[in-house]
Amino acid sequence: MRYADRVAGIPWERIEEIRKRLGERPALHFIAGAFVPSESGETFPSLDPATNEVLGVAARGGEKEVDRAARAAHEAFARWSRTPARERKRYLLRIAELIEKHADELAVMECLDAGQALRIVRAQVARAAENFAFYAEYAEHAMEDRTYPVDRDWLYYALRVPAGPVGIITPWNAPLMLSTWRIAPALAFGDTVVLKPAEWSPFTASKLAEIVQEADLPPGVFNLVQGFGEEAGAALVAHPLVPLITLTGETETGKIVMKNAAQHLKRLSLELGGKSPALVFADADLERALDAVVFQIYSFNGERCTASSRLLVEEGIFEDFVGRVAERAARIRVGHPLDPETEVGPLIHPEHLRRVLGYIEAGKAEGARLLVGGERALTSYRGEDLSRGNYLKPTLFVGENGMKIAQEEIFGPVLVAIPFKDEEDGLKKANDTKYGLAAYVFTRDLERAHRLALELQAGMVYLNSHNVRHLPTPFGGVKASGDRREGGFYALDFYTDLKSVGLPLRPPHVPKFGQGG
Known part of the structure; x- marks a missing residue:
């Protein structure tokens, strides 16, 4: 398919060149400054979500590769932790520059590997560079x-x-941006890294390792092990030379990691699932609320941890507002992620598509009213055949807060609209979930907005806005959504140890033991 001479500013010939490279060069491990295959020689395929054809292969790592990477990180820590902050800053700024230099290749790789629209991925690559530039200043x-x-x-x-x-374990929805968000503060504060990316999206991690190598970062400071979670990921969590583990992933995965890490008393930073509410009151700027609600659930193919997947609307405007959401959802352009007009691309993997479709069937079985979508998208908005890919029509239900589709994280373009009577009822329904990552409030009553910001059980609350990330602010959730905060100075609590030193300015009195009498 060729939609234009350029997509998101990238010439089509360059896109084809990058796709070809993915098919020809396996994504290897990066350990102690060198790219290496698995000792077993095993690899695993990564699929193109748009067609489910094999895009390329990655090395399949396990205990041996994790052990080598952990030992390399451990040995490098002795040097890197003593490297002057000014020098660490220069390395981080160099990495940021190189990410910008290789931005086209990184964006196309992630678009093809994760199925996200290329124009959205371009912004994520810019954020990855910003992560390093931001924490470079913090290093000093x-x-x-x-x-x-x-x-x-x-x-x-x-x-x-x-x-x-x-040990950094990252998800498949935004692998580059979310890995750099953890790698940058770790390196800035003097820690070394072993990265284990998600097996469904391995390629940008290997490209990042090439960038680290080009930046001449000392060997062992950054290491990468490709592989499956139950093999490489589990080995990383269990390794005694890696005392810190940070994970972005499902809540159930977080429980397993926490249980396994407890045997080693490891420090954990878990950013887990969400079922974030968006509360829309009758006095809100409804145009702004409509834009934010539609964007926050359907962009990113719905594969966003902070997605406002529960839409709570005041009863007096419920039918009208939800009707407008339905109209917008039905017009969303579903298509190939390289199509510059695409708004929603394919889900990451056939297994995940089946999972999301299972939730849709559960919603129907529970009696939820399906307004839009609810089935695979077999043709694009242009009329092209999408039947080989993992495409799903943006979906909207009207349901109740106790339904499975309103309580469990679906991680797809599926929204559940629920009416509420008043502020008290809206707050009760918003908090009636095991999750607590984000919440969104739309109202012109600023006193109400601030009351709700205090009472909503969420790590992040946005008032009259969608999720706009500001790097100095704390990121994280409560309840089943996580247990720590990262971002800005808040990341220090995880990546560093706080030490107290006492110095007497005059000889202190010390009780004399053992003199007898």
Whole structure:
């Protein structure tokens, strides 16, 4: 398929060249500064979500590869943790520059591998570069200490030191952006890294390793092991030389990681699932709310942890507002992710498509009213054949908050609209879920907005807006959505250890033991 001479500013010939490269060069492990295959020689395929044809293969790592990577990270930590902050800053800025230099290749790789629309992926690549540039500045200033003088007798001071090698396990929906969001602070604060990307989207991780190599980062500071979660991921969680594990993934995966990591008393940062509510009140700017609600659930193919997948609307405007959402959802352009006009592309994998379709059937069985979608998209908005891919029509149900489709994370373009009576009822329904990642409130009553911001059980609340990430602010959830915050200075609590040092300014009195009498 060829839609234009350029897509998102990238010449079509360049796109074809990158696709060909994915098919010819396997995604290898990157350990101690070198690209290596698995000892077994095994590989696994990665599918193109648009056709389910094999896009390329990646090395299948396991305990042996994780052990080599963990030892490399452990050995490099002794040097990297003592590297001057100014020098670490230069490395991070160099990586940011190289991500921008290779932005076209990274964007096309992720578009083909994850099925996200290329114009959206371009923005994610820019964010990946920004992650490194942002934390480069933190490298010099975040570790500053605080002093605590006690009268004229003691001087105490607190300082932060690098915590050790970090195991980073990333998801398949935005693999580059979400991996760099963890790698950048780890390197900035003096930690080393072992990255295990999701097996459904392995390619940009290997390209990032090439960039790290081009930046001349010391061997062992960044390591990559490709492979399956139950093999490479489990081995990473269990390895004794990796004391920190950070994961973005499903809540059930988080439970398994927490259980396995407990045997080693590892520090965890878990960013897990969500079932985020969007509360729309009758006094809201309904045009803005409509735009935000539609974008927040249907962009990113619905595969977004902060998606507002529950739409709570005040009863007086419910039918009208939900009707307008239905009209917009029905007009969303479903098509190939390389089509510059595509708004929703294919889901990541046939297995995930079956999972999402299973939830749609569950919604029908529970009596939810299906307004739009609910089935595979077999043709694009242009009339092209999509039957080989994992395409799903944007879907909208009217249901009740206790239904399965309103309680469990679907991770697809499926929205459930639910009416509420008043502020108290809306708040009760919004909080009636095991998740607590994000929440969205649309109202012109700012007192109400701030009341709800305090009472909503969510790590992040957006007032009259969709999710707009600001890197210095804390990111994370409550309840089954996670247990830590990352972003800005908040990341220090995970990636560094806080140490207290006491110095007497005059000889202190020490009780004399063992002198007898």
